[in-house]
Amino acid sequence: MHEAMLYSKRDDNKVSCHLCARRCTINEGKLGYCQVRKNTQGTLHTLVYGKACSANPDPIEKKPLWHFRPGSLVMSVATVGCNFRCQFCQNWQISHEREIVGRALSPEKIIDLAFQTGCSGISYTYSEPTIFFEYAYDIAKIAHEKGLFNTFVTNGYLTPEAIETIAPYLDAATVDFKGNGNPSFYKKYCNVSSVNPIYDALKAMKAAGIHIELTNLVVTDVGDDIQDAKNLAQWIVTELGEETPLHLLRFYPHHKMRNLPPTPIKTLEESASASTRAGLKYVYLGNVPGHQGANTICANCGALLIERLGVHTTSVRLTRQGHCPSCNLPIPIVLSKESSNSD
Protein backbone atom coordinates (compact mmCIF):
# COMPACT_ATOMS: atom_id res chain seq x y z
CA MET A 1 0.00 0.00 0.00
CA HIS A 2 1.16 3.51 -0.81
CA GLU A 3 1.04 6.18 1.88
CA ALA A 4 -1.25 9.08 1.03
CA MET A 5 -0.20 12.69 0.54
CA LEU A 6 -1.94 15.63 2.16
CA TYR A 7 -3.33 14.22 5.37
CA SER A 8 -2.70 14.74 9.06
CA LYS A 9 -2.54 12.29 11.94
CA ARG A 10 -4.57 12.80 15.07
CA ASP A 11 -3.92 11.63 18.63
CA ASP A 12 -6.80 9.16 18.64
CA ASN A 13 -5.45 7.14 15.64
CA LYS A 14 -7.86 8.97 13.37
CA VAL A 15 -6.60 10.79 10.29
CA SER A 16 -7.86 13.87 8.45
CA CYS A 17 -7.66 13.86 4.67
CA HIS A 18 -6.91 17.23 3.04
CA LEU A 19 -7.22 16.23 -0.60
CA CYS A 20 -10.79 17.14 -1.39
CA ALA A 21 -13.32 19.49 0.11
CA ARG A 22 -15.08 16.69 1.96
CA ARG A 23 -12.11 16.73 4.34
CA CYS A 24 -13.01 13.33 5.76
CA THR A 25 -12.00 12.38 9.26
CA ILE A 26 -11.36 8.64 9.00
CA ASN A 27 -11.37 6.22 11.92
CA GLU A 28 -8.80 3.46 12.22
CA GLY A 29 -9.53 0.65 9.74
CA LYS A 30 -12.08 2.72 7.80
CA LEU A 31 -12.27 4.23 4.33
CA GLY A 32 -12.88 7.81 3.24
CA TYR A 33 -16.05 8.76 1.37
CA CYS A 34 -14.29 8.03 -1.95
CA GLN A 35 -13.74 4.41 -0.83
CA VAL A 36 -10.13 4.38 -2.03
CA ARG A 37 -8.28 5.91 0.92
CA LYS A 38 -7.88 3.82 4.06
CA ASN A 39 -6.71 4.51 7.59
CA THR A 40 -4.45 1.64 8.62
CA GLN A 41 -3.31 2.00 12.23
CA GLY A 42 -3.23 5.77 12.02
CA THR A 43 -1.59 6.01 8.59
CA LEU A 44 -3.62 7.00 5.54
CA HIS A 45 -3.00 4.89 2.45
CA THR A 46 -4.22 5.18 -1.11
CA LEU A 47 -5.59 1.88 -2.37
CA VAL A 48 -5.47 2.81 -6.06
CA TYR A 49 -1.86 3.84 -6.57
CA GLY A 50 -0.58 2.22 -9.79
CA LYS A 51 -3.90 0.47 -10.47
CA ALA A 52 -5.12 1.93 -13.73
CA CYS A 53 -8.58 0.91 -14.88
CA SER A 54 -8.00 3.04 -18.02
CA ALA A 55 -4.81 3.83 -19.89
CA ASN A 56 -5.55 4.61 -23.50
CA PRO A 57 -4.93 7.43 -25.98
CA ASP A 58 -7.71 9.94 -26.69
CA PRO A 59 -8.02 13.09 -28.80
CA ILE A 60 -7.60 16.04 -26.42
CA GLU A 61 -10.92 17.38 -27.78
CA LYS A 62 -12.69 14.56 -25.90
CA LYS A 63 -11.81 16.02 -22.47
CA PRO A 64 -13.05 18.57 -23.71
CA LEU A 65 -10.06 20.89 -24.15
CA TRP A 66 -10.69 22.90 -27.29
CA HIS A 67 -8.35 25.84 -26.68
CA PHE A 68 -5.31 23.83 -25.63
CA ARG A 69 -3.08 21.98 -28.10
CA PRO A 70 -5.91 21.13 -30.55
CA GLY A 71 -5.30 18.01 -32.59
CA SER A 72 -3.04 16.35 -30.01
CA LEU A 73 -3.42 12.96 -28.40
CA VAL A 74 -3.37 12.41 -24.63
CA MET A 75 -2.90 9.26 -22.61
CA SER A 76 -6.08 8.99 -20.53
CA VAL A 77 -5.46 7.56 -17.07
CA ALA A 78 -8.05 6.64 -14.44
CA THR A 79 -8.46 4.48 -11.37
CA VAL A 80 -11.68 3.46 -9.62
CA GLY A 81 -13.31 5.75 -7.07
CA CYS A 82 -14.89 9.19 -6.82
CA ASN A 83 -15.70 11.82 -4.21
CA PHE A 84 -19.10 12.59 -5.80
CA ARG A 85 -22.09 10.28 -6.21
CA CYS A 86 -23.75 11.75 -9.31
CA GLN A 87 -26.95 9.95 -10.14
CA PHE A 88 -26.36 10.63 -13.84
CA CYS A 89 -22.69 9.53 -13.91
CA GLN A 90 -21.75 8.04 -17.27
CA ASN A 91 -18.64 6.37 -15.83
CA TRP A 92 -20.35 4.94 -12.76
CA GLN A 93 -18.93 1.45 -13.33
CA ILE A 94 -15.48 2.79 -12.42
CA SER A 95 -16.26 5.86 -10.35
CA HIS A 96 -18.68 4.10 -7.99
CA GLU A 97 -16.87 0.74 -8.03
CA ARG A 98 -16.32 -0.62 -4.51
CA GLU A 99 -13.78 -3.24 -5.49
CA ILE A 100 -10.28 -1.98 -6.35
CA VAL A 101 -9.80 -3.20 -9.90
CA GLY A 102 -7.23 -2.15 -12.48
CA ARG A 103 -4.02 -3.07 -14.28
CA ALA A 104 -0.75 -2.71 -12.39
CA LEU A 105 0.89 0.15 -14.29
CA SER A 106 3.71 2.13 -12.73
CA PRO A 107 4.03 5.86 -13.49
CA GLU A 108 7.04 5.03 -15.70
CA LYS A 109 4.97 2.51 -17.64
CA ILE A 110 2.22 5.10 -18.21
CA ILE A 111 4.83 7.45 -19.68
CA ASP A 112 6.18 4.66 -21.91
CA LEU A 113 2.66 3.95 -23.14
CA ALA A 114 2.15 7.65 -23.89
CA PHE A 115 5.25 7.77 -26.09
CA GLN A 116 4.44 4.46 -27.78
CA THR A 117 1.01 5.73 -28.79
CA GLY A 118 2.12 9.18 -30.01
CA CYS A 119 0.63 11.18 -27.12
CA SER A 120 1.84 14.70 -26.33
CA GLY A 121 0.41 14.71 -22.82
CA ILE A 122 -1.33 12.82 -20.03
CA SER A 123 -4.93 13.38 -19.01
CA TYR A 124 -6.18 12.30 -15.60
CA THR A 125 -9.82 11.67 -16.40
CA TYR A 126 -12.93 9.43 -16.49
CA SER A 127 -13.09 9.11 -12.70
CA GLU A 128 -11.95 11.95 -10.39
CA PRO A 129 -8.17 12.64 -10.41
CA THR A 130 -8.33 14.13 -6.92
CA ILE A 131 -8.91 10.69 -5.43
CA PHE A 132 -5.92 9.13 -7.23
CA PHE A 133 -3.83 12.21 -6.53
CA GLU A 134 -0.57 10.45 -5.52
CA TYR A 135 -0.54 8.36 -8.70
CA ALA A 136 -1.38 11.40 -10.85
CA TYR A 137 1.26 13.48 -9.06
CA ASP A 138 4.06 10.95 -9.66
CA ILE A 139 3.09 10.46 -13.32
CA ALA A 140 2.79 14.23 -13.83
CA LYS A 141 6.28 14.89 -12.49
CA ILE A 142 7.88 12.38 -14.86
CA ALA A 143 5.71 13.63 -17.72
CA HIS A 144 7.10 17.15 -17.31
CA GLU A 145 10.67 15.86 -17.13
CA LYS A 146 10.07 14.09 -20.45
CA GLY A 147 8.39 17.04 -22.17
CA LEU A 148 4.76 15.91 -21.91
CA PHE A 149 1.96 18.13 -20.63
CA ASN A 150 -0.62 17.21 -17.96
CA THR A 151 -4.35 17.87 -17.81
CA PHE A 152 -6.99 17.14 -15.15
CA VAL A 153 -10.63 16.51 -15.91
CA THR A 154 -12.13 17.23 -12.52
CA ASN A 155 -15.28 18.12 -10.64
CA GLY A 156 -13.24 20.92 -9.05
CA TYR A 157 -13.82 19.75 -5.49
CA LEU A 158 -10.13 19.97 -4.54
CA THR A 159 -8.67 21.72 -1.54
CA PRO A 160 -6.31 24.71 -1.92
CA GLU A 161 -3.52 22.44 -0.60
CA ALA A 162 -4.11 19.92 -3.39
CA ILE A 163 -4.07 22.64 -6.05
CA GLU A 164 -0.90 24.19 -4.67
CA THR A 165 0.80 20.76 -4.74
CA ILE A 166 -0.17 19.76 -8.28
CA ALA A 167 -0.02 23.24 -9.85
CA PRO A 168 3.67 23.17 -10.86
CA TYR A 169 2.94 20.12 -13.03
CA LEU A 170 -0.60 20.86 -14.20
CA ASP A 171 -0.83 22.63 -17.54
CA ALA A 172 -4.58 22.54 -18.14
CA ALA A 173 -7.81 21.56 -16.40
CA THR A 174 -11.33 20.88 -17.53
CA VAL A 175 -13.60 21.62 -14.57
CA ASP A 176 -17.06 20.10 -14.81
CA PHE A 177 -20.14 21.87 -13.51
CA LYS A 178 -23.45 20.06 -13.35
CA GLY A 179 -27.02 21.34 -13.55
CA ASN A 180 -25.97 24.94 -14.33
CA GLY A 181 -24.14 25.02 -10.98
CA ASN A 182 -27.37 25.09 -8.98
CA PRO A 183 -26.58 24.30 -5.29
CA SER A 184 -29.84 22.36 -4.75
CA PHE A 185 -29.09 20.26 -7.81
CA TYR A 186 -25.66 19.38 -6.39
CA LYS A 187 -27.23 18.41 -3.05
CA LYS A 188 -29.99 16.31 -4.52
CA TYR A 189 -28.24 14.60 -7.43
CA CYS A 190 -24.52 14.55 -6.47
CA ASN A 191 -24.62 14.42 -2.66
CA VAL A 192 -22.51 17.57 -2.46
CA SER A 193 -23.49 20.01 0.29
CA SER A 194 -21.76 23.16 -1.00
CA VAL A 195 -20.52 24.28 -4.39
CA ASN A 196 -18.33 27.06 -2.94
CA PRO A 197 -15.15 24.93 -2.90
CA ILE A 198 -15.44 24.56 -6.68
CA TYR A 199 -15.42 28.33 -7.18
CA ASP A 200 -12.47 28.68 -4.79
CA ALA A 201 -10.57 25.95 -6.64
CA LEU A 202 -11.15 27.69 -9.96
CA LYS A 203 -9.81 30.97 -8.64
CA ALA A 204 -6.74 29.18 -7.26
CA MET A 205 -6.14 27.41 -10.60
CA LYS A 206 -6.46 30.70 -12.44
CA ALA A 207 -3.99 32.36 -10.05
CA ALA A 208 -1.57 29.47 -10.62
CA GLY A 209 -1.64 30.07 -14.38
CA ILE A 210 -3.34 26.78 -15.30
CA HIS A 211 -5.28 26.84 -18.59
CA ILE A 212 -8.95 26.35 -17.64
CA GLU A 213 -11.95 25.21 -19.65
CA LEU A 214 -15.33 24.64 -18.07
CA THR A 215 -18.13 22.28 -18.86
CA ASN A 216 -21.68 22.50 -17.64
CA LEU A 217 -23.95 19.49 -17.96
CA VAL A 218 -27.40 20.91 -18.68
CA VAL A 219 -29.83 18.31 -17.30
CA THR A 220 -33.33 18.12 -18.71
CA ASP A 221 -35.94 19.81 -16.47
CA VAL A 222 -34.04 19.41 -13.18
CA GLY A 223 -30.78 21.22 -14.01
CA ASP A 224 -31.52 23.62 -16.86
CA ASP A 225 -32.62 26.87 -15.20
CA ILE A 226 -31.76 29.78 -17.47
CA GLN A 227 -31.10 32.22 -14.61
CA ASP A 228 -28.59 29.74 -13.16
CA ALA A 229 -26.88 29.57 -16.57
CA LYS A 230 -26.64 33.38 -16.63
CA ASN A 231 -25.29 33.53 -13.07
CA LEU A 232 -22.65 30.94 -13.83
CA ALA A 233 -21.56 32.76 -16.99
CA GLN A 234 -21.39 36.09 -15.15
CA TRP A 235 -19.21 34.55 -12.44
CA ILE A 236 -16.87 33.12 -15.08
CA VAL A 237 -16.60 36.49 -16.85
CA THR A 238 -15.82 38.30 -13.59
CA GLU A 239 -13.46 35.81 -11.97
CA LEU A 240 -11.85 33.86 -14.80
CA GLY A 241 -12.26 36.16 -17.77
CA GLU A 242 -14.48 36.50 -20.81
CA GLU A 243 -12.15 34.35 -22.93
CA THR A 244 -12.61 31.24 -20.77
CA PRO A 245 -14.15 28.51 -22.94
CA LEU A 246 -17.47 27.14 -21.65
CA HIS A 247 -18.83 23.85 -23.02
CA LEU A 248 -22.54 23.29 -22.49
CA LEU A 249 -23.00 19.54 -22.53
CA ARG A 250 -26.08 17.64 -23.52
CA PHE A 251 -27.33 15.23 -20.88
CA TYR A 252 -28.15 11.67 -21.88
CA PRO A 253 -29.99 9.27 -19.58
CA HIS A 254 -27.48 7.26 -17.54
CA HIS A 255 -27.15 5.28 -14.33
CA LYS A 256 -29.96 6.28 -11.92
CA MET A 257 -31.40 9.03 -14.14
CA ARG A 258 -32.63 7.02 -17.07
CA ASN A 259 -36.12 8.40 -16.62
CA LEU A 260 -35.26 11.81 -18.12
CA PRO A 261 -34.98 12.40 -21.87
CA PRO A 262 -31.82 13.90 -23.42
CA THR A 263 -31.56 17.69 -23.07
CA PRO A 264 -33.54 19.34 -25.89
CA ILE A 265 -31.19 21.10 -28.34
CA LYS A 266 -33.32 24.25 -27.95
CA THR A 267 -32.61 24.31 -24.21
CA LEU A 268 -28.87 24.09 -24.88
CA GLU A 269 -29.07 26.84 -27.48
CA GLU A 270 -30.95 29.10 -25.05
CA SER A 271 -28.33 28.47 -22.35
CA ALA A 272 -25.60 29.25 -24.89
CA SER A 273 -27.31 32.54 -25.87
CA ALA A 274 -27.70 33.52 -22.21
CA SER A 275 -24.02 32.73 -21.54
CA THR A 276 -22.91 34.75 -24.56
CA ARG A 277 -25.12 37.70 -23.53
CA ALA A 278 -23.46 37.54 -20.10
CA GLY A 279 -20.17 38.28 -21.86
CA LEU A 280 -18.49 34.93 -22.58
CA LYS A 281 -16.72 34.91 -25.95
CA TYR A 282 -16.30 31.18 -26.51
CA VAL A 283 -19.40 29.17 -25.65
CA TYR A 284 -19.66 25.71 -27.20
CA LEU A 285 -22.24 22.96 -27.38
CA GLY A 286 -20.96 19.48 -26.57
CA ASN A 287 -22.38 15.96 -27.02
CA VAL A 288 -24.31 17.21 -30.07
CA PRO A 289 -22.37 15.85 -33.07
CA GLY A 290 -22.69 17.96 -36.21
CA HIS A 291 -24.02 21.08 -34.42
CA GLN A 292 -22.47 24.40 -35.49
CA GLY A 293 -22.06 25.21 -31.80
CA ALA A 294 -18.94 23.02 -31.77
CA ASN A 295 -17.04 25.44 -34.03
CA THR A 296 -14.86 28.39 -33.01
CA ILE A 297 -16.07 31.68 -34.43
CA CYS A 298 -14.03 34.88 -34.26
CA ALA A 299 -15.48 36.96 -31.43
CA ASN A 300 -14.74 40.13 -33.41
CA CYS A 301 -15.61 39.53 -37.09
CA GLY A 302 -17.57 36.27 -37.00
CA ALA A 303 -15.17 34.34 -39.27
CA LEU A 304 -15.25 30.55 -38.95
CA LEU A 305 -11.87 29.67 -37.41
CA ILE A 306 -11.95 26.07 -36.21
CA GLU A 307 -14.35 23.33 -37.25
CA ARG A 308 -14.96 20.26 -35.13
CA LEU A 309 -16.91 17.09 -35.61
CA GLY A 310 -17.54 14.98 -32.52
CA VAL A 311 -14.22 14.82 -30.68
CA HIS A 312 -12.10 15.74 -33.70
CA THR A 313 -10.79 19.07 -34.96
CA THR A 314 -11.37 18.94 -38.72
CA SER A 315 -9.98 22.30 -39.82
CA VAL A 316 -8.01 25.18 -38.30
CA ARG A 317 -7.88 28.60 -39.96
CA LEU A 318 -5.59 30.69 -37.78
CA THR A 319 -2.42 32.56 -38.60
CA ARG A 320 0.85 31.09 -37.33
CA GLN A 321 0.61 33.48 -34.40
CA GLY A 322 -2.88 32.18 -33.58
CA HIS A 323 -4.77 35.21 -34.89
CA CYS A 324 -7.97 35.43 -36.92
CA PRO A 325 -6.85 35.61 -40.60
CA SER A 326 -9.69 38.05 -41.42
CA CYS A 327 -9.39 40.70 -38.70
CA ASN A 328 -6.15 39.68 -36.90
CA LEU A 329 -7.84 39.26 -33.48
CA PRO A 330 -5.61 37.14 -31.22
CA ILE A 331 -7.54 33.96 -30.41
CA PRO A 332 -6.85 32.55 -26.92
CA ILE A 333 -5.80 29.06 -28.02
CA VAL A 334 -2.59 27.31 -26.95
CA LEU A 335 -1.36 25.97 -30.27
CA SER A 336 1.18 23.27 -30.96
CA LYS A 337 2.66 21.57 -33.98
CA GLU A 338 -0.37 19.27 -34.16
CA SER A 339 -2.68 22.25 -34.63
CA SER A 340 -1.11 23.99 -37.62
CA ASN A 341 -3.57 24.93 -40.36
CA SER A 342 -5.27 21.81 -41.64
CA ASP A 343 -7.28 23.37 -44.45
Ligand code: SF4
Ligand atom coordinates in the same frame (compact mmCIF):
# COMPACT_ATOMS: atom_id res chain seq x y z
S1 SF4 B 1 -10.21 12.38 -1.12
FE1 SF4 B 1 -11.56 10.78 -0.29
S2 SF4 B 1 -10.89 10.49 1.83
FE2 SF4 B 1 -10.01 12.43 1.13
S3 SF4 B 1 -11.50 13.99 1.80
FE3 SF4 B 1 -12.04 13.44 -0.32
S4 SF4 B 1 -13.57 11.79 -0.13
FE4 SF4 B 1 -12.56 12.00 1.87
Ligand SMILES: [Zn+2]
Ligand atom coordinates in the same frame (compact mmCIF):
# COMPACT_ATOMS: atom_id res chain seq x y z
ZN1 LIG C 1 -11.89 37.97 -36.96
